[in-house]
Amino acid sequence: MMTFRAIQISRYASRSLFLSTHAVGSAFPHAKFRLSAVPGAVFHQGGSRSFASHAPKASEILSAVYRVRLRIAQWVWYGNLLFTKLKPILLSNSGASLIGLTLGTGSNLIYASYVNCKREQGLQSALALGSVPDVEGGRVLAERKEIKEALTTLLQPASDHSQYGMVIGSQGTGKTTLVRQVAHNHAGILYVNIQPSGVTEQEFAETVAKALHFFPRSRVWFNIVLSQLGIVTHDVEDKRKYLVQVFDEFTRQAKIYRQKTNRPPVLVLDNVNRLAAGNPGLLNILQDIAKDAADDGIFITVFVASEGQAPLQILGRSAQSRLGRVIVVKDLTKEEALRYLCHQHGKHRDIAEAVYDFTGGRIAYLKSALTQLNSGIPVLGIRQQFLDTGRDVFTKAKCMPDDEFKLVAIPLxxxxxxxxxxxxxDFEEGAGSQTTAKRLLAVNIFTLSPYSELVVFDSKPIQLVAQEVVGNAAQRRRSWLWLW
Structure with a gap:
């Protein structure tokens, strides 16, 4: 009986030992595989050559490694062959141009893809939580729980909500502050603050685009060239009006947001009274856009405006539109004003009541008075400043034509x-005509609350000055009658 003895075969320097000369890859000399390169290979002497029983998977490993090396060798061989064939062409002038064209196109394609990816991320972040700018840090705001709850309901509509809304109030009542404070704590709100210089269509579109983080898609250069040659490609230049491009993009983002959250996003347009004064036609267009978007359930628009022409224009067209809830932001009540001055700012009650007497709870006036109180100005000095500002308004109103101030404004x-x-x-009847009534409203002595259809004094300081003016006019009239 033949005995076997196992020996450890060391690595061999020879490249021909155990080579398969009839392998598929034998045409590639560098692809031959040396079995002795695998450490730990154990063979039996005196019998058929095989691996020892303690390494049953060694053959599978060797086979896998061999196949990988063979495939790499094949690719290298084909690459060398291709380079050999193309080398004369690549070294020519036309070949160098082709290489530059290929590298330039590839680089431009990668850059355009990167820019468009960042663009999409920026567009989606416009509706993220906290995208609406908050009020300045460190400010102590008045506690207005009821109005904040109403704004939260308006800015977080249900999935089936199909009406746009409006927030109105006199200047200085805190509309913008309240809207921003509530909207900052919720997602799905695009806040657009219309600037005094942004009333044209292009300027307004740029304001919306800035809030939306919108800019046109980056195009690959050869698509631009083909477009110039009249060849239609999938990537064409958008030649529509910029306002149409911006609102189409916002509509697309609104649909994406609705699919994710099952509720429509909200577009807040603040200070639309500037559009009513400078571009009423654009305000009509925006109202139509708001109606269509509400009908389709894509997004909800909320108009924020001071009392005056803008609410009148919107309410005047609301019969054929989908205007829903209207929130009126009023001055603070006396109790709210005293709580704000005494509890939140630590002022004595007597001082707080004196301040309320000439501010009337207008939050902007209360803040101004607090600033001056903290600067050491006495209450009487602050009161005098407010009344002087009111007298300036009446002085400008005295310049109205045809003695309208004396004959119309004072009796009203x-x-x-x-x-x-x-x-x-009654106001229009006392003014004599709608044109005169509009001029009187424009001088900021009177203001029309469009929701209640009542005309009141624009503010408490104006009311106090009106008492002086009416009293002085009555005194002069009595003096004239006595002299006569």
């Missing part, structure tokens, strides 16, 4: 002091 002010407020019809 006298009537309003007695009644507290008069209806819009």
């Amino acid at each position: 002010a006298r009537k309003m002091l007695l009644a507290g407020a008069i209806s819009r019809e």
